[in-house]
Amino acid sequence: MTAFRFTTAGESHGPGLVAIVEGMPAGLELDREALDRDMARRQLGHGRGGRMRIETDTVEIRSGVRHGRTLGSPIAVLVANRDYANWEDRMNPWPVEAAVDEVHLPRPGHADLVGAQKYGHTDIRNVLERASARETAARVAAGGLARSFLAALGVSVHSHVIQVASVKAPERSGLAPDDFASVDEDPVRCLDSEASAEMVEEINRLRKANESLGGSFEVLAFGLVPGLGSHISWEDRLDGRLAGAVASIQSVKGVAIGEAWDVAGRPGSDAHDEIFWSEERGYFRETNHAGGLEGGMTNGLPLSVRAAIKPISTLTKPLRSVDTETKEPAQALRERTDSTVVPAAAVVAEAMVCLALARCYREKFGGDHIDDVLAAVEAYKKRIDFRG
Numbered sequence: 001m002t003a004f005r006f007t008t009a010g011e012s013h014g015p016g017l018v019a020i021v022e023g024m025p026a027g028l029e030l031d032r033e034a035l036d037r038d039m040a041r042r043q044l045g046h047g048r049g050g051r052m053r054i055e056t057d058t059v060e061i062r063s064g065v066r067h068g069r070t071l072g073s074p075i076a077v078l079v080a081n082r083d084y085a086n087w088e089d090r091m092n093p094w095p096v097e098a099a100v101d102e103v104h105l106p107r108p109g110h111a112d113l114v115g116a117q118k119y120g121h122t123d124i125r126n127v128l129e130r131a132s133a134r135e136t137a138a139r140v141a142a143g144g145l146a147r148s149f150l151a152a153l154g155v156s157v158h159s160h161v162i163q164v165a166s167v168k169a170p171e172r173s174g175l176a177p178d179d180f181a182s183v184d185e186d187p188v189r190c191l192d193s194e195a196s197a198e199m200v201e202e203i204n205r206l207r208k209a210n211e212s213l214g215g216s217f218e219v220l221a222f223g224l225v226p227g228l229g230s231h232i233s234w235e236d237r238l239d240g241r242l243a244g245a246v247a248s249i250q251s252v253k254g255v256a257i258g259e260a261w262d263v264a265g266r267p268g269s270d271a272h273d274e275i276f277w278s279e280e281r282g283y284f285r286e287t288n289h290a291g292g293l294e295g296g297m298t299n300g301l302p303l304s305v306r307a308a309i310k311p312i313s314t315l316t317k318p319l320r321s322v323d324t325e326t327k328e329p330a331q332a333l334r335e336r337t338d339s340t341v342v343p344a345a346a347v348v349a350e351a352m353v354c355l356a357l358a359r360c361y362r363e364k365f366g367g368d369h370i371d372d373v374l375a376a377v378e379a380y381k382k383r384i385d386f387r388g
């Protein structure tokens with residue numbers, strides 16, 4: 001059987017982005033509006049730039065789905081770049097008559113310089129177009145398919161912003177799916193309205209000072225069975241897969257599972273989740289310091305993945321750089337940009353977590369049709385007496 005995997009293709013200002021998802025079961029009902037809702041959620045957030053006013057991202061399915069149900073074959077999705085209409089000369093796949101200027105001013109923090117060196121390009125645009133976080137639109141399209149599969153198994157994945165620049169929301173533990181009902185209505189997708197107002201102020205203040213802003217967020221997955229991932233080999237440890245999936249998002253520089261950074265400073269007696277058992281509940285815990293993972297496997301508690309993202313590396317007050325043609329000191333490329341993408345990055349991380357979890361479910365439970373998967377999950381829950 002084809003392994004569950006996905007790939008994306010596309011440049012930021014090219015004709016469009018493509019994602020191909022392989023290994024989905026047949027017979028899964030898809031909700032077109034839900035797929036597009038995720039695309040719109042990725043475009044949200046106070047501090048985004050002019051591009052989001054040009055695009056209205058939607059998922060166009062090109063294969064693998066018929067009359068709203070998956071066929072079991074590869075699913076190809078297309079996300080058009082409306083902005084391509086303004087870039088047709090500069091980004092045309094074929095030679096054009098018009099003179100097109102090359103970019104020679106690498107931005108510190110972006111892929112520009114090392115990408116041009118590695119791939120032998122004199123025009124940095126050949127690197128920055130693919131390195132752009134626009135690519136995450138294709139990941140969210142693919143992640144929407146994974147999310148649909150997980151939803152059929154009773155799993156839901158949510159996110160919220162914890163920090164924007166120096167403003168941190170108060171710590172929240174014991175979050176449940178209902179807590180996220182209106183998170184997308186908040187301008188920075190934060191669960192704390194006071195912190196949110198301060199974050200918006202901080203964005204406005206730093207944007208005026210021509211600064212960009214980083215921050216951090218948390219993704220939570222609810223309804224997972226224990227035993228996704230495995231302790232038996234390094235590649236199967238879910239901690240590693242999740243860290244890789246989330247750290248691969250543009251601008252992400254750190255990933256933590258659960259309370260990792262806090263736990264590092266605590267004594268062992270205050271770091272682990274003690275195990276209890278009762279007639280009604282079976283095994284249960286009173287705490288979730290481990291963020292739902294033990295030994296590289298889900299343990300049936302909510303999964304928590306946190307990530308830190310650096311400030312965007314395109315600055316409206318550019319940093320010092322070098323002209324790669326003349327080797328003279330120069331200011332880095334100044335392009336239209338966002339002030340911060342923390343709220344959007346959290347939505348992208350939801351997609352990456354959905355894709356990583358969908359792969360685990362496909363590996364563990366197999367099945368060609370969604371009903372096969374459901375039956376296998378039920379049988380497993382029964383075997384381990386999991387009541388969650």
Ligand code: EPS
Pocket residue numbers: 012049050051052083131132133134135136137250312313314336337338341
């Ligand atoms: C993005 C589209 C881009 C940027 C942003 C993400 O649009 P443009 O480059 O046309 O303004 O807003 O890209 C980056 C943060 C980056 O570093 O490249 C999007 O669709 O998310």
